[in-house]
Amino acid sequence: xxxxxxxxxxxxxxxxxxxxxxxxxxxxxxxxxxxxxxxxxxxxxxxxxxxxxxxxxxxxxxxxxxxxxxxxxxxxxxxxxxxxxxxxxxxxxxxxxxxxxxxxxxxxxxxxxxxxxxxxxxxxxxxxxxxxxxxxxxxxxxxxxxxxxxxxxxxxxxxxxxxxxxxxxxxxxxxxxxxxxxxxxxxxxxxxxxxxxxxxxxxxxxxxxxxxxxxxxxxxxxxxxxxxxxxxxxxxxxxxxxxxxxxxxxxxxxxxxxxxxxxxxxxxxxxxxxxxxxxxxxxxxxxxxx
Numbered sequence: 001x002x003x004x005x006x007x008x009x010x011x012x013x014x015x016x017x018x019x020x021x022x023x024x025x026x027x028x029x030x031x032x033x034x035x036x037x038x039x040x041x042x043x044x045x046x047x048x049x050x051x052x053x054x055x056x057x058x059x060x061x062x063x064x065x066x067x068x069x070x071x072x073x074x075x076x077x078x079x080x081x082x083x084x085x086x087x088x089x090x091x092x093x094x095x096x097x098x099x100x101x102x103x104x105x106x107x108x109x110x111x112x113x114x115x116x117x118x119x120x121x122x123x124x125x126x127x128x129x130x131x132x133x134x135x136x137x138x139x140x141x142x143x144x145x146x147x148x149x150x151x152x153x154x155x156x157x158x159x160x161x162x163x164x165x166x167x168x169x170x171x172x173x174x175x176x177x178x179x180x181x182x183x184x185x186x187x188x189x190x191x192x193x194x195x196x197x198x199x200x201x202x203x204x205x206x207x208x209x210x211x212x213x214x215x216x217x218x219x220x221x222x223x224x225x226x227x228x229x230x231x232x233x234x235x236x237x238x239x240x241x242x243x244x245x246x247x248x249x250x251x252x253x254x255x256x257x258x259x260x261x262x263x264x265x266x267x268x269x270x271x272x273x274x275x276x277x278x279x280x281x282x283x284x285x286x287x288x289x290x
Contacts, residue, residue: 014147015172016081016241021102021151022166035096037221042100042231045217046210047111050075050235053209055122061205063198070259071202073247074238076115078104081170082268083237090275093230100234105148108242109141185261192258199259203266211236211274229278236271240264 054075058068079101087097155162185192214235218228240260247256 015169016147018147018151018154019081019166019170021148021153022155022162022169035222035227038096038218038227038231039099039103041217041221042096042234043103043107046079046104046214046235047115049213049217050210051115051118053213054206055119057202057206057209061198061202063202064195066255067195067199067202067259069253069256070199070243070247070263071206072116072119073243073256074206074240074260074263076112076119077239077242077246078108078111079234080237080239080241080267082271083233086233086237086271086275087230089272090226090229090233090278092226092233092278093224096227096230097234100231102148102152104234105239105242106145108239109145112246185258191255192261195258196262199262200266203259203263204270206263207236207267207270211270225278229274233271233274236274237267238263240267 051072054071058071063071081101083101084094084097086092087094151162211232214232215228217235218231222228222231240263243260243263244257247253247260
């Protein structure tokens, strides 16, 4: 089972991030030039605000060490590609979401090991990210940077093919991610069920708190409710695929991946609820601006 998980997770992570890259073009990054403060806020603020939130919640909930490691790993991960879907469903700002997701995945090559070192310093113990930073960055380049860059390269040289096959690739990636979640649960179902009473409330509180922090942070730099929702969704949506890949492929700890599965089970319905609430409250304003 561990061998199967070790093969499927990197493959699905590569496909999912390549699909993110297929949605990006050089023109999309004009958003960075047009709204640099908003983009910088959506990109940088989660790196500084979510890790401390995770540390506070671990002190409040007092979960076991494997759940703690799983939450800290989730907090260190980049924005999840599914955030683009949430922004689209909410009639928010999908273009902004795509740019933030792509940039987050690229910069995660550096931010993940640095956040990991910050966690280790704060907790006073090793979390498993013991490799030298240059080595860890090179490993993360393969896990994160390479698939996104490949997707962008294909989009640049074969835009028609990228446009045609991108939706199918995303469906395969999301379907594969669902398969990975099932495999992680099946690897140790007793341990998974045993962690649910503590890990599920912890994951739910982290999602909701991240959404709230993201909304308030965006409110400081933009008055557009669509952009505020998009930034909030970027805060609340962590890249579960990357967390799984790091836990299994780089750290060799399937048990760390269990919290990522629980987080996904909490994140998706809560984010869909946020989408429904936003559409109900903001839809008249959005329609009037079209």
